[in-house]
Amino acid sequence: MTDITALPGGKSPWQSAARFGLYTLLLIFAAYYILPLIVVLSTSMKDLDEIRNGTLLSLPAEINFDAWGYAWNEACIGVSCTGLKPYFWNSVAMTIPAVTISTLLGALTGFSLTKFKFKGANLIFAMILFGCFIPFQVVLLPMAQSLGFLGVANTVPGLVLVHIVYGLPFTVLFFRNYYVNIPDDLIKAATIDGAGFFMIFWRIMLPLSPPIIVVTVIWQFTQIWNDFLFGASFTTGGGQPVTVALNNLVNTTTGVKQYNVDMAAALITAAPTLAVYVLAGRYFVRGLTAGSVKG
Amino acid sequence: MASLSIQNVKKSYGSVEVLKGIDLDLENGEFLVLLGPSGCGKSTLLNMIAGLDTITDGEILIDQTVVNDVHPKDRDIAMVFQSYALYPNMSVARNIGFGLEMRKVTKEERERRVDEAARMLQIDHLSDRKPAQLSGGQRQRVAMGRALVRDPEIFLFDEPLSNLDAKLRVEMRTEIKKLHQRLGTTMVYVTHDQIEAMTLASRIAILKEGEVQQFASPQEVYEKPANMYVAGFVGSPPMNFVPAAVVSENGKLGVSIERTANGSRGSVFLALPEDRQDISEWVGRDVILGIRPETLTHCSDSEMSLNNRLQAFDCQVEVLEPTGADTLTYIELGGREVIARVNPYNTTEPGETMAFMVDMGKASLFDPKTELRI
Ligand SMILES: Nc1ncnc2c1ncn2[C@@H]1O[C@H](COP(=O)(O)OP(=O)(O)O)[C@@H](O)[C@H]1O
Numbered sequence: 001m002t003d004i005t006a007l008p009g010g011k012s013p014w015q016s017a018a019r020f021g022l023y024t025l026l027l028i029f030a031a032y033y034i035l036p037l038i039v040v041l042s043t044s045m046k047d048l049d050e051i052r053n054g055t056l057l058s059l060p061a062e063i064n065f066d067a068w069g070y071a072w073n074e075a076c077i078g079v080s081c082t083g084l085k086p087y088f089w090n091s092v093a094m095t096i097p098a099v100t101i102s103t104l105l106g107a108l109t110g111f112s113l114t115k116f117k118f119k120g121a122n123l124i125f126a127m128i129l130f131g132c133f134i135p136f137q138v139v140l141l142p143m144a145q146s147l148g149f150l151g152v153a154n155t156v157p158g159l160v161l162v163h164i165v166y167g168l169p170f171t172v173l174f175f176r177n178y179y180v181n182i183p184d185d186l187i188k189a190a191t192i193d194g195a196g197f198f199m200i201f202w203r204i205m206l207p208l209s210p211p212i213i214v215v216t217v218i219w220q221f222t223q224i225w226n227d228f229l230f231g232a233s234f235t236t237g238g239g240q241p242v243t244v245a246l247n248n249l250v251n252t253t254t255g256v257k258q259y260n261v262d263m264a265a266a267l268i269t270a271a272p273t274l275a276v277y278v279l280a281g282r283y284f285v286r287g288l289t290a291g292s293v294k295g
Numbered sequence: 296m297a298s299l300s301i302q303n304v305k306k307s308y309g310s311v312e313v314l315k316g317i318d319l320d321l322e323n324g325e326f327l328v329l330l331g332p333s334g335c336g337k338s339t340l341l342n343m344i345a346g347l348d349t350i351t352d353g354e355i356l357i358d359q360t361v362v363n364d365v366h367p368k369d370r371d372i373a374m375v376f377q378s379y380a381l382y383p384n385m386s387v388a389r390n391i392g393f394g395l396e397m398r399k400v401t402k403e404e405r406e407r408r409v410d411e412a413a414r415m416l417q418i419d420h421l422s423d424r425k426p427a428q429l430s431g432g433q434r435q436r437v438a439m440g441r442a443l444v445r446d447p448e449i450f451l452f453d454e455p456l457s458n459l460d461a462k463l464r465v466e467m468r469t470e471i472k473k474l475h476q477r478l479g480t481t482m483v484y485v486t487h488d489q490i491e492a493m494t495l496a497s498r499i500a501i502l503k504e505g506e507v508q509q510f511a512s513p514q515e516v517y518e519k520p521a522n523m524y525v526a527g528f529v530g531s532p533p534m535n536f537v538p539a540a541v542v543s544e545n546g547k548l549g550v551s552i553e554r555t556a557n558g559s560r561g562s563v564f565l566a567l568p569e570d571r572q573d574i575s576e577w578v579g580r581d582v583i584l585g586i587r588p589e590t591l592t593h594c595s596d597s598e599m600s601l602n603n604r605l606q607a608f609d610c611q612v613e614v615l616e617p618t619g620a621d622t623l624t625y626i627e628l629g630g631r632e633v634i635a636r637v638n639p640y641n642t643t644e645p646g647e648t649m650a651f652m653v654d655m656g657k658a659s660l661f662d663p664k665t666e667l668r669i
C-alpha cells in the first residue's frame with residue numbers, strides 16, 4: 001500500500017500541525033482507555049499496605065505475584081476457599097466445546113443455505129437471523145425448563161448446550177454471508193467430479209473458510225467466555241463458570257477487602273479472551289479465494 | 296463417445312419460461328455449438344445436460360438412455376466452466392485429479408493420467424502451483440485438464456474462452472478443435488461468439504429467447520439462414536437486408552430495388568437464378584433481400600460472362616472503409632445502408648457512381664412479416 005503521507009508535495013506546515021494535533025488527540029484517547037487496565041494490573045502486584053498508603057496511580061514498589069497465586073488457589077468463593085482454579089477449568093470445559101460445535105454447525109448450515117439451496121432456504125435464514133435479536137433474558141425461563149427436562153440443569157454440558165443454541169444464529173449469519181460470495185461453479189464442478197455434500201464441505205468449503213472461522217471463533221469465544229447471565233442463572237456452586245466465580249469472589253466479604261486479589265482475579269478471568277485476540281487477530285483478513293474465479 | 300438427444304426440453308423458473316421446448320439430436324463424436332446472445336438460455340440448457348439443474352418438461356438421452364433422473368457424477372460427462380471453477384486450495388495436479396480421486400482411482404493410476412493430461416495441455420511444469428499463481432490462459436488449461444483426465448463420454452464447455460484476451464482466445468480455439476479431432480469425443484460448446492461457433496462446430500444450434508432458431512451445419516447456417524435473426528447474428532460484417540419487391544420481367548422472376556445512381560433515383564431489376572424461380576405467389580409483394588457483403592462487389596465483365604447468377608447494377612458510393620484486404624464500400628439500397636466488399640484497386644470515390652455485381656445465387660429472401668426465409 002502507498003504511504004499517503006510520503007507523497008510529494010504533502011508536507012506543508014499546516015499539514016504537519018494538523019498531524020501533530022491529530023496524534024495528540026489519539027494519544028489522549030489511548031491513555032483514557034488503557035489507564036484502567038494499568039491501574040488494575042499495577043494494583044494486582046501491590047501488597048495491601050501499599051494499596052492503603054499509596055495512590056491509585058502509583059506503580060508497585062516491587063513486582064510480586066502473591067495476589068495472583070492467592071486468587072488462583074486460595075481465595076474464597078462464597079464458603080469454599082478453592083481459588084478461581086476449578087471455575088476457570090469449568091469455563092474452559094464449557095467454552096471449547098461450545099465454540100467448536102457452534103462454529104461447525106454454523107458452517108454446515110451456512111453451506112446448505114447457500115450452496116444446496118432448497119425451497120424456503122431464504123425464509124429459514126430470515127428466521128435464524130431473527131434469533132440474533134432475541135435478548136438473553138427472554139430465553140432464560142424456557143431454557144431453564146428445557147435443561148431440567150433434558151436432565152442437564154446445573155452442569156457444564158447444560159451450559160454448553162445453551163451457548164450452542166444461543167450462538168447458532170450468529171455463526172450461521174457469519175458463514176452464510178461468507179459462503180454466498182464463493183462461486184456456485186465450484187460446487188457444480190465438484191458435483192460433476194463426484195463429490196457429495198460432506199465431501200464438498202470438507203474438501204472445498206472448509207479449506208476456503210479460515211478467515212471466517214477466525215472471525216466466528218473470536219466472536220463466539222468472547223461471547224461464551226464472558227457470559228455471566230446464563231452461568232449465574234443455570235448453575236450454582238461448583239458448576240459455575242469463572243465469570244460468576246469472579247463476581248462471588250469480589251462479593252465475598254470476610255475481613256479486609258483484598259483489592260489486589262480482586263484485581264488479579266479479574267485479570268485471570270479476562271486473560272483467555274485477550275489471548276485469543278492477540279493470537280488469532282492477525283489471521284482476520286486473508287483473501288484465500290483470490291484468483292479462483294476470474295482470469 | 297456418445298450420442299445425445301434432447302427432446303422437447305423445457306425449463307421454467309417460477310412463471311418465467313427460460314427454455315421453450317428444445318429439440319436437438321447429436322451423433323457420436325459431433326461438435327455441437329449452442330450459439331446465442333447473453334440470457335437466451337444456453338447455460339441453462341448445458342446445466343441440464345450436465346444434470347446440475349432439473350428439467351421442467353421433456354427428456355434428455357445420452358446413448359439412447361433417458362438421464363433425466365441420473366446424478367451428474369453418473370452421467371459420464373465433464374464440464375469446463377466460464378469461470379474455470381478451479382479449487383483454490385488445491386494444487387494444479389490435485390485439481391486435475393480430484394474427479395479421479397472421488398471415483399476411487401488408485402494413486403498410481405491417478406498420477407499417470409494427471410501427468411498425461413497435463414502434458415497434453417503443456418501444463419506439466421505447473422503441477423505444484425495453486426490456481427492463484429497461474430495466468431488466465433494457464434487456468435483455462437487446468438480447467439480443460441480436469442475435464443480431459445476423466446475421459447468422459449461427452450464434454451460440455453460453457454463459454455470457456457470468454458475470459459481470455461483476443462490472441463489467447465484464437466490460440467485456445469484452435470487447440471480445442473485439435474483436441475476434438477484427436478479424441479473424437481462428443482462435445483457441446485456454449486458461446487455467444489459467432490466466429491467460435493463457425494470455426495468449431497460440426498453443427499450449430501442458434502438460440503433466441505429459449506427457442507432454437509436453426510440447427511444445421513455452419514455452412515448451411517451461413518448460406519441458408521432460417522430467418523433474419525440467424526442471418527444477422529452470423530457473419531461479420533453482418534448480412535445486408537434490403538427492402539425489395541418481387542417482379543416479373545422478360546419472363547423471369549426477380550427483385551426490384553430502389554437506389555440512386557448518377558444523381559437520379561430509380562429502380563433496378565435483379566433476376567433470380569433458375570432454381571429460385573419457384574416463388575410466383577410472391578410476385579407484386581414486398582420481401583427482404585439478404586445479401587452477404589462478400590457476394591456484393593465491383594462489376595467484372597469477365598466474371599459476369601462465366602456465371603449467369605451474377606447480376607449487375609450501378610449505385611452511388613457513400614463511404615469507404617479500407618480494411619487492407621478489402622475495402623468496405625457503403626452504399627444505399629432501398630433506403631438501407633448496405634456494405635459491399637470491394638477490391639481496394641477497384642473502388643470509386645464517395646459521391647460517384649460505380650458498377651456493382653451481386654451473386655443472386657447466394658442471396659436470401661425473407662418474408663418481411665414473419666422474418667422467415669422464403
Ligand atoms: N436460477 C434462476 N432463477 C431464475 N432465473 C434464472 C435462473 N438461472 C437463469 N435464469 C434466467 O434464465 C435466462 C437464461 O439464463 P442463462 O442460461 O444463464 O443464459 P445464457 O447462458 O444464454 O447467457 C436468463 O434470463 C436468466 O435470468
Ligand SMILES: [Mg+2]
Pocket residue numbers: 337338339454
Ligand atoms: Mg451463460
